[in-house]
Amino acid sequence: xxxxxxxxxxxxxxxxxxxxxxxxxxxxxxxxxxxxxxxxxxxxxxxxxxxxxxxxxxxxxxxxxxxxxxxxxxxxxxxxxxxxxxxxxxxxxxxxxxxxxxxxxxxxxxxxxxxxxxxxxxxxxxxxxxxxxxxxxxxxxxxxxxxxxxxxxxxxxxxxxxxxxxxxxxxxxxxxxxxxxxxxxxxxxxxxxxxxxxxxxxxxxxxxxxxxxxxxxxxxxxxxxxxxxxxxxxxxxxxxxxxxxxxxxxxxxxxxxxxxxxxxxxxxxxxxxxxxxxxxxxxxxxxxxxxxxxxx
Numbered sequence: 001x002x003x004x005x006x007x008x009x010x011x012x013x014x015x016x017x018x019x020x021x022x023x024x025x026x027x028x029x030x031x032x033x034x035x036x037x038x039x040x041x042x043x044x045x046x047x048x049x050x051x052x053x054x055x056x057x058x059x060x061x062x063x064x065x066x067x068x069x070x071x072x073x074x075x076x077x078x079x080x081x082x083x084x085x086x087x088x089x090x091x092x093x094x095x096x097x098x099x100x101x102x103x104x105x106x107x108x109x110x111x112x113x114x115x116x117x118x119x120x121x122x123x124x125x126x127x128x129x130x131x132x133x134x135x136x137x138x139x140x141x142x143x144x145x146x147x148x149x150x151x152x153x154x155x156x157x158x159x160x161x162x163x164x165x166x167x168x169x170x171x172x173x174x175x176x177x178x179x180x181x182x183x184x185x186x187x188x189x190x191x192x193x194x195x196x197x198x199x200x201x202x203x204x205x206x207x208x209x210x211x212x213x214x215x216x217x218x219x220x221x222x223x224x225x226x227x228x229x230x231x232x233x234x235x236x237x238x239x240x241x242x243x244x245x246x247x248x249x250x251x252x253x254x255x256x257x258x259x260x261x262x263x264x265x266x267x268x269x270x271x272x273x274x275x276x277x278x279x280x281x282x283x284x285x286x287x288x289x290x291x292x293x294x295x296x
Contacts, residue, residue, distance in 0.1 A: 071200065097111075108147055190264065203276075
């Protein structure tokens, strides 16, 4: 399956960032970085964290564990992403080593290093987690969540203790307000799926969408292609609560003809899951812009 391409256009108070994504092996996965550096990010180090894939982990664990770590850091009020669009954020890297105990248990020891935007070592910690060996090797979610639960509180403590900019403070909330133009049940399916994946990713979703500081609106277009295919294009508009536009993101992909005609089901989750890193990067960049404006 081909990648769902995403273009991100951010118009912010201190500059304009325009980047486009390349193809990735994950279905519908976006990469808003594209090698470009936002003028905002270039001003000074961000308070956010980029979580790199964990080295030394089994196939299927390295990337998903980084995703889980980033989500749990966000739940701890530390802006985090697994994308690379924010060049000057802290970088969190993990080197895993596994030893066998009695029975099927494994001890997963991970050396975590935190470096700043200049590459200087900020902190280094080690975590040790006991997990069932078989499901660790099979890349099941439960042992990855156990590893994350052991690591995230310590990493959060390091960042929030050493760096005032990472101290807990209210974060701007986000919500999916409305989607239009999709055939079948697409409008509501996309809205519900997007809300669910944002919550699951640890992003601050507002209970009342109209009260959110960042409001997401979607416009869907499905057009015919050749050989039994259709082009699915979605333009996501990000707006402030007063209606001012923050920017737009556009996704497009070729899908099987009729796939979006009635029930969207998993397709809605594939599409919206691809947007999580992009949304996390927008939140991180906007928080940094607010810090700069307020002199923090």
